[in-house]
Amino acid sequence: MNIIGVKNLTKKFGDFTAVDDISFTVKAGEIFAFLGPNGAGKTTTIKMLTTLLFPTSGEIKLNGASAVDEPDEVRRSFGIVFQDPSLDEELTAYENMEFHGVLYKIPKEIRRQRVKQLLEFTELWERKDELVKNFSGGMKRRLEISRGLLHHPKILFLDEPTLGLDPQTRNHIWSYIKNLNKDEGITIFFTTHYMDEAERVSHRIDIIDYGKIVAEGTAEELKSRTSTLSLEDAFINITGHSIRDEEVGRRDHMRLRRRFWHR
Amino acid sequence: MSAIYILWLRQLKRYFRSRSRLIGSLGQPLLFLLALGFGFGPIFQRAGGGNYMEFLAPGIITMSIIFTALFSGIEIVWDRQFGFLKETLVAPVSRLQIMIGRTIGGATVAIFQGCIVFLLTLLVGFRPGGIHLILAAFGFVFLVALLFTALGTAIGSLLQDMQGFSLIMNFIVMPIFFLSGALFPLNNLPKVLSIITRINPLTYGVDGLRGTLGHGATQFGLVSDFLILGVITAILLAIGSYLFSKIQI
Secondary structure: OEEEEEEEEEEEEOOEEEEEEEEEEEEOOOEEEEEOOOOOOHHHHHHHHOOOOOOOEEEEEEOOEEOOOOHHHHHOOEEEEOOOOOOOOOOEHHHHHHHHHHHOOOOHHHHHHHHHHHHHHOOOHHHOOOEHHHOOHHHHHHHHHHHHOOOOOOEEEEEOOOOOOOHHHHHHHHHHHHHHHHHHOOEEEEEOOOHHHHHHHOOEEEEEEOOEEEEEEOHHHHHHHHOOOOHHHHHHHHHOOOOOOHHHHHHHHHHHHHHHHOO | OHHHHHHHHHHHHHHHHOHHHHHHHHHHHHHHHHHHHHHHHHHHHHOOOOOHHHHHHHHHHHHHHHHHHHHHHHHHHHHHHHOHHHHHHOOOOOHHHHHHHHHHHHHHHHHHHHHHHHHHHHHOOOOOOOHHHHHHHHHHHHHHHHHHHHHHHHHHHHOOOHHHHHHHHHHHHHHHHHOOOOOOOOOOOOHHHHHHHHHOHHHHHHHHHHHHOOOOOOOOOHHHHHHHHHHHHHHHHHHHHHHHHOOOO
């Protein structure tokens, strides 16, 4: 069964076409990687899927409901960890979690239990009563992820969830997400810059470049199709550039630096 | 309901945590009260206007309410810039509920601010008519707070960043305040200004507050003040909700 269905989706900003007539589906229970260089249209696509942005044309179905015509219905079926910060820095870590839990109508008992479990898991429990503005970049990131995992939706969007985290924490978080996928059948839709991550955890991959989907398949299929040994090489082969090429690298750098200054 | 409550609670927490904002926002009303109250008091009296502090105090209380309310509404822009807005916009809660929670939260904060300024006016010599009138005044305070938070929300929904902020201050907020009768009586104004004051919703808020907190003298009558204010509040709530529901990020 397809839980996400996108048909002829296009988004234009003035003259610029950010997403150019793309179509794809994601099956229920799948871990789906949506890869592409910066500026390829990943985040714009996710914004449209999550009702934050109206498409210029095309159709989006999430769990049977249209993201354009039935946004309230669609919002009931997904959770998201954003690429950019989205915490309330004037609230404590616990309050941010609590806010999310109430907004998503998680019963009090389960809420308390899960908040504790998740904050312990991301090693923030000790500092749960501190204002988020006093947190380091990594701590904020961990809190965002904890918050995103608090309610167990049908579909979980993760936009660069582990960017800027150390490899150990990344592994740790991915094993948690994989368990969620296995135990509760939550569909995972994620983007990442870490090719090893995509290769290891995803069931299926779509590659988007210049607003168009240029390849689709499992990591194995993409590798054998391009006769390459790693997904990283397959990616370069398909798009003609690395996910972290010169320009991307610089932009990434800026983003990391911005996070640093916002600590 | 729980969604409205948690959004309301958030506004309150943010407000009471920023002490500097709390104290800073008392500076302006205090300055107005002291400088204008004592500065113009004697002239006002000599011109036959009576006790100026009695006239001015309801105006200054309204001023603190509309400033706080508008800022609470416009805070959406900060939430947008800090990213938190996204968190509320993707939640499985209708945008109407989110808007209502925010607005009531902002209004509550503004009412609280108005109460503090009311206490300040007592310190500088303002004497309200009576306890029962203070209760009636709350009705007006509530409407004014709600109206201007909704206006702030409407404006905040349209703004991408704080660039347009001084524009709004100088071309919307200040004129609304100065042409509301908060500082001077509205009779004998030039025709054009007189018309502007009549279409300014705050005029009816100030008039109503003066009629209740002050000593019963109103220009338009308490009932019409209340009705006009109520209708405009409802309209602005509708506009604010609509614009808020159309926000894209």
